[in-house]
C-alpha cells in the first residue's frame with residue numbers, strides 16, 4: 001500500500017529548505033521504489049494568511065491520514081502581534097503535536113567533525129559530541145489547564161499557566177527515553193526540579209519505577225539549573241537526557257547550539273506507533289528568508305530520520321546521511337557554517353549538491 | 359545605630375566558606391568603624407538536624423530583624439530523600455526569600471581576566487564578559503498555588519504546579535531591572551515564552567509599558583529557548599537580562615558557567631527597601647564539603663555586595679573587590695579554578711590571603 005507523506009513548508013525559510021528536502025525525498029522515493037505519495041498543506045503564518053487560522057481543518061485531516069509529516073518551520077514577526085493568542089503560527093505547530101499525540105520528541109545534538117571549529121566551545125570540550133535530548137512534547141505547561149490572564153480583586157491582572165503531568169504521560173515518555181538509551185550508550189539522565197516543583201517529584205518517582213524494567217540502563221537525575229550548567233561545562237558527560245516539554249525546549253536549544261551548527265540538526269516527534277513529524281531544530285529565521293542563505297541540511301537530515309523511524313527505509317536514510325557528510329567533505333558550506341577556506345553556497349546549491357552526492 | 363548582619367552558614371561547604379567571609383567582614387567592620395553586629399543562625403539541613411525544620415522561628419525572626427543576611431549554601435543528599443516536601447533544606451532558603459519579600463535577585467556573570475582560560479568557551483567569545491541577570495525570586499512557579507500531587511479518576515496520580523505573576527509583581531522586578539540597566543550599558547533583554555505561555559504574555563506587556571518610563575534604556579524581548587542558545591552563541595550581546603523565577607534559575611546558572619568559575623560569583627536578593635540576602639551563586643557542593651577545597655571568593659564577594667547595597671559602605675566593598683583581584687594576581691587558586699603555573703591553596707589559605715591583601 002502506498003505510504004503517505006505530508007509536507008508542511010510553513011513560514012520564513014521553511015518553504016526554501018523544504019524545497020531542497022523534497023528533491024532528496026523524491027530521489028530516494030524513486031531509487032528505492034518506496035511508493036511514497038507526497039502532498040503539501042498549509043500551516044502556521046502561511047495558513048493564517050490564506051485561511052485565517054494557523055491549523056486549517058484540511059491540514060489537520062491530511063496530517064492524520066499521513067504516515068509521516070515533514071515540517072519546515074513556523075512563525076515570524078508578521079503574526080507576532082496578533083492579539084488573539086489562538087491565531088498565532090505556533091498554535092498550528094502545537095495543534096498538530098497535540099492532536100496527533102506526537103509526545104516523543106527526539107533532538108540529537110551531534111558535532112560533525114567537519115564543522116568542529118563552528119562551536120563557540122573549545123574543541124576538547126565538544127569534539128565527538130553526540131547526545132540525544134528526549135523531550136516530552138504534548139503535555140506539561142505547554143498544554144496544562146487552567147491558563148490565561150484574569151482580573152483579581154482590585155482590577156489587578158494576573159497571568160497563569162499550569163504545569164501538569166500524570167503518571168501515564170511520564171511513563172510513556174520515560175519508555176521512549178529508556179529504549180533510546182538502551183540502543184545507545186545505556187545512560188539516561190532525567191532532568192527535573194524536584195527540589196521545588198511537586199510535578200517533577202512525581203516525574204522523578206516514575207522514572208525510578210521505570211528503571212527497574214531497564215536494569216541495563218543507568219539512570220541518574222539532575223536539577224534543570226545544574227543541567228544547563230553541565231551542558232556548558234562538560235556536555236560529553238551525557239548520553240540520553242529526558243525531560244518535560246518546557247525544560248526540554250530550553251535544554252535542547254542550548255545543546256544544539258553547543259555544536260555551533262544548529263542548521264545541521266534534525267528532530268523527530270513520534271506518537272505511540274512510530275508515526276511522526278520531522279523538522280529541523282532551528283526556527284523560521286524570518287530575517288534571512290527568501291535570500292538563499294538558509295541551510296537545508298537539517299531538513300534533509302529530517303527526511304533521513306523520517307525514512308528510518310516512520311517509513312521503514314533505513315537504507316535510504318543511510319544514503320542521505322552519507323551524502324550530507326560527503327558535501328561537507330567537499331567543503332561546501334551555507335553562510336551559517338561558513339569558515340575560511342570553504343566554498344560558500346546557497347540553499348539551492350547545497351540541496352543540489354546533496355542530490356548529486358546521492 | 360548599630361547595624362545587624364545575620365550569617366547563615368547552612369550546609370555542605372557553607373560553613374567553610376562563610377568562615378572565610380566572616381574574617382573579611384570582621385576586618386572591614388573594624389577598619390571602617392561600621393559598628394556591625396554579626397550573629398549566626400541555623401538554616402537548611404543544619405536546621406533540620408538541630409530543630410526538625412529547615413527554617414526555625416528564631417532564624418526567621420533574626421532574619422527579619424537583620425539589616426542584611428549572608429548565606430553560605432543549603433542542601434545535600436542527606437536530606438534529599440525526606441518524603442515530607444516541607445522538611446527539605448531548600449525550603450529554608452525559599453522561606454526566607456518569600457517571607458522577607460526578597461524579590462529582586464541580581465546575579466552578575468563576570469569573567470575575571472585572570473581566569474579567562476577557565477571558561478569552556480573560546481576566549482574571543484567570553485573575554486570581557488560582564489552581564490547581569492535579574493531574576494524574580496519570590497513569585498512565579500516556585501510559589502504559585504495550587505500545587506501538589508493528587509489522584510484523578512481511576513486512581514491515576516498527577517503532579518501540578520502553577521506559574522503565576524500579577525502586574526504588580528512584574529512591575530516591581532521590571533523596575534529593578536530597568537534601574538540596573540540604566541546604571542550599566544542601558545540595554546535590557548526581557549526573557550519570556552510569550553509564544554506559548556499566557557503568564558509571560560502579561561510579563562511582556564508590562565515590560566513594554568514600563569519601558570516608557572525608561573526611554574534611555576533599550577528594551578528587547580527574547581524567547582527563553584533562544585536566550586539559552588544566545589548565551590552559548592554570543593553571550594556578550596547581553597547587558598542586563600530580566601526574567602521570572604524558573605527561567606532565571608536556569609539561565610543564571612548557564613550564564614555563570616560561561617565564566618568557567620562559578621566559585622567566583624556572588625549574588626544579591628533584595629527587597630523593596632534595599633535590604634538583602636547575599637550568597638554565592640554556587641551550591642552546597644556536598645561532595646567536597648569539609649575538605650578545604652571550596653572556593654571562598656564568591657562568598658567574600660557577596661560580603662562586598664552586601665556592604666555596597668545594604669550597608670551603605672561602598673568603600674569597604676571596593677577594598678574587598680580589589681583584594682580579591684590581588685590574590686588572583688598573586689596566582690593563588692583554589693582547586694576549582696586551578697591551572698598550570700598557579701599555586702593551589704585551600705579554602706582557609708585563600709581566605710587568609712584576602713585578609714592579608716586587605
Ligand SMILES: CC(C)[C@H](C(=O)O)[C@@H](O)C(=O)O
Nearest residue numbers: 075090093094249553554583
Ligand atoms: C515555536 C515554538 C512553539 C516551539 C516550542 O516551544 O516547542 C519551538 O521553540 C520548538 O522548540 O519546537
Ligand SMILES: CC(C)[C@H](C(=O)O)[C@@H](O)C(=O)O
Nearest residue numbers: 195196225433448451452607
Ligand atoms: C536551592 C534551590 C531551591 C535554588 C533555586 O532553585 O532557586 C537554587 O538553585 C538557586 O538558584 O538559588
